Amino acid sequence: MPNVQQAKLKTLVKEKIAASGMSTKEVAQKARLSASTLYNWFNGSDEIGELAIGKLAKILGPEIELLFYNDGYEPAKTNTAAADEDAKRKAIREIESLINSVDDPGRRLQIINIVRATTRAAVDEYSRGGGAGGAGGGAGGRAVRGGGADIGAGADAGEVSNLGGV
Secondary structure, X not given: OOHHHHHHHXXXXXXXXXXXXXXXXXXXXXXXXXXXXXXHHHOOOOOOXXXXXXXXXXXXXXXXXXXXXXXXXXXXXXXXXXXXXXXXXXXXXXXXXXXHOOOOHHHHHHHHHHHHHHHHHHHHHHHHHHOOOOOOOOOOOOOOOOOOOOOOOOOOOOOOOOHHHO
16 A cells, blocks of 8 residues: 555554544554554554445544555545545445455355345444444345345346346
């Protein structure tokens, strides 16, 4: 990851920690990371890994993962319905493309099921008031339907298509 991106990511994580009201050590404990992992990263003696970013995102919010994986991510200045719809379409196209890039039909179906379960769990967590927290704990009981992608429901191991009407 470029140094500029690392700097933005560090700044975002520090801001999120400050806004959470927790100390760096408390965030590390909640994320099941050692505090030294964060301190070493903040001080520049180590780079942070993908697994640690995922754990931090579950505690501090998804913007951290978005910035880690997308060099061009900047928080939206306005949160309009049109911008939300465009972001949703872009995400669905990206997920569709990634799934379709897997040649093995059995593995592709496994990925479809993982995406579906993770999405359901995240929506369930949000619905229970969990906000931007992680999507752990399984698929939950409520299906994600209507206007969005019902990824994998009734799907075979063929190509994913027409996700969310995109």
